[in-house]
Amino acid sequence: MHALQQKIREEGIVLSEQVLKVDAFLNHQIDPQLMHAIGAEFARRFEGTGVTKIVTLEASGIAPAVMTGLIMGVPVIFARKHASLTLTEHLLVAEVYSFTKQHNSMVAISPRHLGADDHVLIIDDFLANGRAAQALISIIQQAGATLAGLGIVIEKSFQAGRAELDAQGYRVESLARVSSLASGRVTFLD
Numbered sequence: 001m002h003a004l005q006q007k008i009r010e011e012g013i014v015l016s017e018q019v020l021k022v023d024a025f026l027n028h029q030i031d032p033q034l035m036h037a038i039g040a041e042f043a044r045r046f047e048g049t050g051v052t053k054i055v056t057l058e059a060s061g062i063a064p065a066v067m068t069g070l071i072m073g074v075p076v077i078f079a080r081k082h083a084s085l086t087l088t089e090h091l092l093v094a095e096v097y098s099f100t101k102q103h104n105s106m107v108a109i110s111p112r113h114l115g116a117d118d119h120v121l122i123i124d125d126f127l128a129n130g131r132a133a134q135a136l137i138s139i140i141q142q143a144g145a146t147l148a149g150l151g152i153v154i155e156k157s158f159q160a161g162r163a164e165l166d167a168q169g170y171r172v173e174s175l176a177r178v179s180s181l182a183s184g185r186v187t188f189l190d
């Protein structure tokens with residue numbers, strides 16, 4: 001997606017060979033027009049696949065997920081990282097190792113919102129080693145729902161997540177595929 005690549009080139013900050021900072025438009029300040037275009041692109045790519053729900057992880061997945069849900073006309077569920085006082089019922093839970101925070105935490109979705117009739121599209125901001133994606137897939141399986149695929153805003157293709165999801169047979173659509181962050185530069189696959 002050309003507009004996204006251009007935005008990453010202009011406003012992304014390479015923090016290390018492993019980490020790209022995009023808090024100017026995705027992870028802190030949000031560019032609504034770009035998010036809308038991202039939602040439209042995911043909706044186009046997954047058109048006709050029978051998606052009934054979008055699932056993402058709080059907080060940075062919510063903006064692209066909501067735009068996609070708006071355009072596809074389906075609800076969006078964000079997995080919660082901290083059990084809240086209002087989530088008192090039985091929950092679908094998975095453990096996730098956070099790439100950026102470098103610790104394990106639990107993420108949860110209420111089975112009131114996700115069930116065996118659902119065909120789910122996972123949306124997330126980044127794909128690195130795939131821990132977040134695998135945790136969301138586990139929750140979707142616990143719910144008895146099926147997976148249409150994963151829509152990723154920025155994939156770091158040199159980390160393990162994409163290859164693992166491919167090997168598991170899941171459909172992954174990434175809007176920007178980063179092949180390297182070496183020498184402080186962002187290089188794209190295509």
Ligand code: 5GP
Binds near residue numbers: 019100126132
């Ligand atoms: P994974 O679970 O695939 O290892 O990492 C994906 C999660 O870690 C994403 O939900 C995202 O929040 C965060 N993440 C991974 N790599 C980066 C990165 O380079 N920059 C930022 N800002 N977040 C990242």
